Amino acid sequence: MVVTCKMPFKHKxxxxxxxxFINLSRFIWNVINEETSPIIMxxxxxxxxxxxxxxxxxxxxxxxxxxxxxxxxxxxKEAEDLYDKILKEIxxxxxxxxx
Numbered sequence: 001m002v003v004t005c006k007m008p009f010k011h012k013x014x015x016x017x018x019x020x021f022i023n024l025s026r027f028i029w030n031v032i033n034e035e036t037s038p039i040i041m042x043x044x045x046x047x048x049x050x051x052x053x054x055x056x057x058x059x060x061x062x063x064x065x066x067x068x069x070x071x072x073x074x075x076x077k078e079a080e081d082l083y084d085k086i087l088k089e090i091x092x093x094x095x096x097x098x099x
Contacts, residue, residue, distance in 0.1 A: 001073050003071075008099040009099070012064045027044060027089070041060065043059050044058045044060065058070060058073050058078070060086060
């Protein structure tokens with residue numbers, strides 16, 4: 001399942017805010033496509049094993065504009081839980097960015 005959503009940002013994330021978010025967040029974030037349009041991506045492990053005998057994980061992609069994709073989930077409730085976790089992290093680490 002893939003869920004696309006938008007964070008309520010006042011403005012795009014600046015480089016300083018992106019670095020702060022990556023360094024202080026409890027999730028492990030990676031920056032992808034840094035030259036043109038930075039995307040911050042995290043893989044969050046979930047309990048269980050897939051049919052290919054690997055650990056389950058959800059992938060979250062966050063653009064500096066606030067757009068977000070969540071993949072590797074089974075239900076809308078999982079997506080809402082992950083969205084809430086990421087929203088709390090952003091509010092805690094970059095408080096001036098939210099509307």
